[in-house]
Amino acid sequence: MFCYNCGCHLSEHDFCTACGADVSLYKRIMYVSNMFYNEGLEKAGVRDLSGAINSLRQSLKFNKNNIEARNLLGLVYFEMGEVVAALSEWVISKNMRPDKNIADDYIDMIQSNASRLEAINQTIKKYNQALVYCRQDSKDLAMIQLKKVLSLNPKFVRAHQLLALLYMDGEQWERARRELQKCINIDCNNTQTLRYMQEVELMLLPEENVKQSGRHKKEESVRYQSDNEIIIQPLNVQETKGGGFSTLINIGIGLVIGLAAMYFLAVPTAESAAKNEAQKSIAEIGNQLDAKTASIKELETRIADLQQQNDSLNQELQGYVGADGTLNTIDNLLTAATTYLETQDVWQTAANLEDIVQNIEIRETSEAFQKLYGTLLGSIGPELSKTYYADGDKAYDGEDYPAAVENFQRAVYYDQTNAEAWYGLAEAYRRSENNANAVATYDKVIELFPNTEWARRAKRYKDSLAVENN
Amino acid sequence: MINFEEELKKFHPSLEVEDAEEAIYNQDLTDMADLLVKMIKESEEEAQQQ
Numbered sequence: 001m002f003c004y005n006c007g008c009h010l011s012e013h014d015f016c017t018a019c020g021a022d023v024s025l026y027k028r029i030m031y032v033s034n035m036f037y038n039e040g041l042e043k044a045g046v047r048d049l050s051g052a053i054n055s056l057r058q059s060l061k062f063n064k065n066n067i068e069a070r071n072l073l074g075l076v077y078f079e080m081g082e083v084v085a086a087l088s089e090w091v092i093s094k095n096m097r098p099d100k101n102i103a104d105d106y107i108d109m110i111q112s113n114a115s116r117l118e119a120i121n122q123t124i125k126k127y128n129q130a131l132v133y134c135r136q137d138s139k140d141l142a143m144i145q146l147k148k149v150l151s152l153n154p155k156f157v158r159a160h161q162l163l164a165l166l167y168m169d170g171e172q173w174e175r176a177r178r179e180l181q182k183c184i185n186i187d188c189n190n191t192q193t194l195r196y197m198q199e200v201e202l203m204l205l206p207e208e209n210v211k212q213s214g215r216h217k218k219e220e221s222v223r224y225q226s227d228n229e230i231i232i233q234p235l236n237v238q239e240t241k242g243g244g245f246s247t248l249i250n251i252g253i254g255l256v257i258g259l260a261a262m263y264f265l266a267v268p269t270a271e272s273a274a275k276n277e278a279q280k281s282i283a284e285i286g287n288q289l290d291a292k293t294a295s296i297k298e299l300e301t302r303i304a305d306l307q308q309q310n311d312s313l314n315q316e317l318q319g320y321v322g323a324d325g326t327l328n329t330i331d332n333l334l335t336a337a338t339t340y341l342e343t344q345d346v347w348q349t350a351a352n353l354e355d356i357v358q359n360i361e362i363r364e365t366s367e368a369f370q371k372l373y374g375t376l377l378g379s380i381g382p383e384l385s386k387t388y389y390a391d392g393d394k395a396y397d398g399e400d401y402p403a404a405v406e407n408f409q410r411a412v413y414y415d416q417t418n419a420e421a422w423y424g425l426a427e428a429y430r431r432s433e434n435n436a437n438a439v440a441t442y443d444k445v446i447e448l449f450p451n452t453e454w455a456r457r458a459k460r461y462k463d464s465l466a467v468e469n470n
Numbered sequence: 471m472i473n474f475e476e477e478l479k480k481f482h483p484s485l486e487v488e489d490a491e492e493a494i495y496n497q498d499l500t501d502m503a504d505l506l507v508k509m510i511k512e513s514e515e516e517a518q519q520q
Binding site: 004005021022025026029030032033060061062063064065082083084085087088091092117120121124125127128131134135158161162165168169192195196199 | 474480481483503507
C-alpha cells in the first residue's frame with residue numbers, strides 16, 4: 001500500500017513515515033476494497049457470478065487501482081458471455097498496470113484469434129437484433145436469433161434469460177425451465193433467473209401435483225427425457241391378459257407389415273440403384289463413343305489433307321514430265337547439248353541453259369544431269385564471259401555503271417576464273433556508290449586471286465572505301 | 471405473475487466490440503480514495519486560508 005500524498009510505501013502506522021500525512025482513513029478504504037474483493041472471489045468460486053460482480057464493483061468503487069478485483073470482474077463478465085464488458089475491464093486494468101498484468105494474457109487470448117473476435121461480435125449483434133424483434137412483437141424471429149446466439153456463445157446468461165422469458169410468454173414452461181436451469185448452471189444466484197424460475201415452477205406445480213396425487217402411483221411412474229421432450233409413461237395402463245392366439249396373430253400381422261414395408265421400400269431402392277448403375281454404364285459408353293467419333297473425324301480430316309497434298313504433288317510432277325513420260329528439264333538439257341554440238345552457237349546454248357536454270361534448282365538434280373550441265377557451261381562459259389566482260393567494260397567507260405554491273409555479273413557467272421571481270425564488277429559497284437557490294441566483291445577478288453595485281457588493287461580500293469566510310 | 475412487456479424493458483442492448491473504446495473512455499473511474507484525497511486537500515486549503 002502506498003501513500004496517497006507522496007507515493008511512499010506505508011508502514012503499520014496510521015501516518016506516512018515519509019511525509020507525515022494521516023493515512024488512517026485511506027488505509028480503511030483500502031481494507032474495505034480488499035474485503036469486497038475477497039468476498040467477490042469467494043462468490044465467484046461457488047458460481048454466484050451476479051454476487052461476485054456486485055462485490056467486485058464495490059471493491060473498485062473503494063479502490064479503482066485494485067487490479068486483481070478488476071481482472072476478476074472481467075473474468076466473471078467473460079464467464080457470463082459479456083465479452084465486451086470483460087474486455088473493457090481488462091483494458092482499463094492493463095492501462096493502470098502495463099507490466100506483469102494477467103489482463104494482458106486475457107486480451108491477447110481474445111484478440112489473437114480474429115475469427116473468434118468476429119464470432120463474438122456477431123453474437124452480440126444477433127442478441128441486439130433479437131431484442132429488437134422482441135420489441136416489434138416478432139417473437140418467433142427473436143427465438144431463432146437467440147438460439148443462434150446461444151449456439152455461438154452458450155454461456156451468454158442474458159440471452160438464456162431472454163429466451164426463457166419468450167418461452168414463458170408462449171407458455172412453454174418446460175422449455176423455459178430448461179433455459180433457466182442453464183442460467184443457474186452458469187450463475188447460480190442471479191435474482192432475475194431465480195424469479196423467472198419461481199414463476200415457471202409455480203406454473204408447472206399444479207400439473208405435477210395432479211399427476212403425483214398418490215404416492216403409490218408416483219413410485220410406479222416412469223419419467224425420462226428424450227432430446228428436448230420429457231416422456232412420461234402413462235400410469236395405470238395394464239396390458240390385457242389375452243391368450244397366446246392373439247399374440248400369434250399380432251406376430252403374423254407384424255411379419256406381413258414387415259414384408260410389405262420391405263416390398264415397398266427396399267425393392268424400389270434396389271431397382272433405383274440398378275437403374276442408376278445402368279444409366280452410368282450407358283453414359284460411360286456414350287462418352288467412349290463420342291471420343292471414338294472425334295478420333296474418326298480427326299483421322300478423316302488428316303486423310304483429306306494428305307489426299308490434297310498428294311494431288312498437288314502429282315500436279316507439280318505433271319509439270320516436270322512431258323508427253324512421253326520423260327522429264328521436260330532433261331529434254332531441254334539434251335536439246336541445249338545437241339544445239340551446241342551441231343551449231344557451236346554459244347548464245348543459243350546459253351539461252352537454253354538459262355531456261356533450264358529458271359525452272360529447276362541444279363543442285364537438286366541427278367549427278368549425270370549436273371555433270372552434263374557443268375560440261376556445257378564450261379564449254380561456252382569462257383567465250384560468253386569474255387563477251388560480257390567486253391560489253392561491261394564498254395558500259396563502264398561510258399559511265400553506264402548499272403549496265404556495267406549487269407554485264408560483269410554475267411561474265412563472272414559464266415567464268416568464275418575471270419579475274420578482270422571480278423575486278424571490273426567491284427569497280428562498277430564502287431562507281432555506282434554501292435559500297436557494301438563493292439567491298440564484298442573486292443574481298444572475293446582477294447580470296448580468288450591472291451598475290452596478284454588484281455588482289456593488291458582490290459585491297460587498296462577496299463581500304464580507301466573503309467577510310468571514306470569512317 | 472410476470473409481465474412480459476415489463477420484463478422486456480429490463481433487457482438492454484449489449485455493447486458491440488466497436489463501441490468498447492467509447493465505453494472505456496466514458497467510464498467514471500472516480501473511487502472513494504479519490505474523494506478522500508480531494509476532501510483532505512480542500513480542508514487543508516480552507517485551513518490555510520483561515
